[in-house]
Amino acid sequence: MTELQALRARHSVRAYQKKPIDPDTATLLKERIAQLNQAYDLHMQYIEPAGAVFGGLASKLTGWSNVPAFIAMIGKRSDTLDERCGYVGEQLVLYAQQLGLNTCWAGIFKRKQVTADIAEDEKLVLTIAVGYGVDQGRPRRSKSVADVTDVQDMPDWFKEGVEAALLAPTAVNQQKFTFTLDGDTPSVSVSANGPFVRLDLGIVKYHFELASGRKIQ
Numbered sequence: 164m165t166e167l168q169a170l171r172a173r174h175s176v177r178a179y180q181k182k183p184i185d186p187d188t189a190t191l192l193k194e195r196i197a198q199l200n201q202a203y204d205l206h207m208q209y210i211e212p213a214g215a216v217f218g219g220l221a222s223k224l225t226g227w228s229n230v231p232a233f234i235a236m237i238g239k240r241s242d243t244l245d246e247r248c249g250y251v252g253e254q255l256v257l258y259a260q261q262l263g264l265n266t267c268w269a270g271i272f273k274r275k276q277v278t279a280d281i282a283e284d285e286k287l288v289l290t291i292a293v294g295y296g297v298d299q300g301r302p303r304r305s306k307s308v309a310d311v312t313d314v315q316d317m318p319d320w321f322k323e324g325v326e327a328a329l330l331a332p333t334a335v336n337q338q339k340f341t342f343t344l345d346g347d348t349p350s351v352s353v354s355a356n357g358p359f360v361r362l363d364l365g366i367v368k369y370h371f372e373l374a375s376g377r378k379i380q
């Protein structure tokens with residue numbers, strides 16, 4: 164499965180099979196985490212078993228079950244941390260999908276139960292649940308291309324990028340972003356306030372770039 168196929172196949176999965184991650188698969192994921200930590204100055208950590216991080220009654224009500232592992236998204240406090248976590252975490256989400264795993268970004272989880280190594284100047288931004296889903300998840304409601312851009316007569320690469328951005332996971336499926344095109348230069352910005360909007364922006368940028376083959380501001 165290519166990364167672009169993974170982008171199209173991915174849906175959030177909250178219910179997992181009671182099965183640990185295959186050790187070779189976990190090793191591949193940990194190696195990618197190490198590479199990306201280095202490249203983007205982050206301190207992401209793979210944690211298995213997930214223990215009680217997605218446990219308890221409130222979590223059950225949200226739909227979490229049997230989460231075997233997760234990635235703790237951690238980095239030095241900075242104005243760019245949230246967006247970087249989105250941009251980089253989504254690369255791990257798509258890689259996990261390519262490895263036959265399922266995932267779900269999680270802003271709400273039991274922080275005190277996270278046994279990661281977090282330095283004084285670092286922040287645990289959020290987590291990504293990882294495991295073998297009981298199913299592959301399902302498509303959800305989405306805004307349309309016209310809802311997120313006013314650009315008329317758009318080039319194919321721009322349309323493909325925006326369509327891929329609309330497949331991106333966002334907190335509470337808020338999709339609060341707007342795309343513009345100035346000559347040949349695309350950009351995307353947050354269109355309204357909401358939880359994790361800067362992090363969503365990083366995820367959306369990665370989807371756009373992957374599908375369009377262009378960098379975006």
Ligand SMILES: Cc1cc2nc3c(=O)[nH]c(=O)nc-3n(C[C@H](O)[C@H](O)[C@H](O)COP(=O)(O)O)c2cc1C
Pocket residue numbers: 173174175176177225267268269270271272300301303330331332333334335336359362363366
């Ligand atoms: C930053 C962020 C935080 C999220 N937090 C949670 C969460 O706490 N609990 C949850 O069940 N889903 C969470 N999600 C998953 C979204 O609800 C999901 O991505 C969205 O509804 C779109 O569905 P899809 O991922 O299947 O495309 C989060 C997603 C993102 C991007």
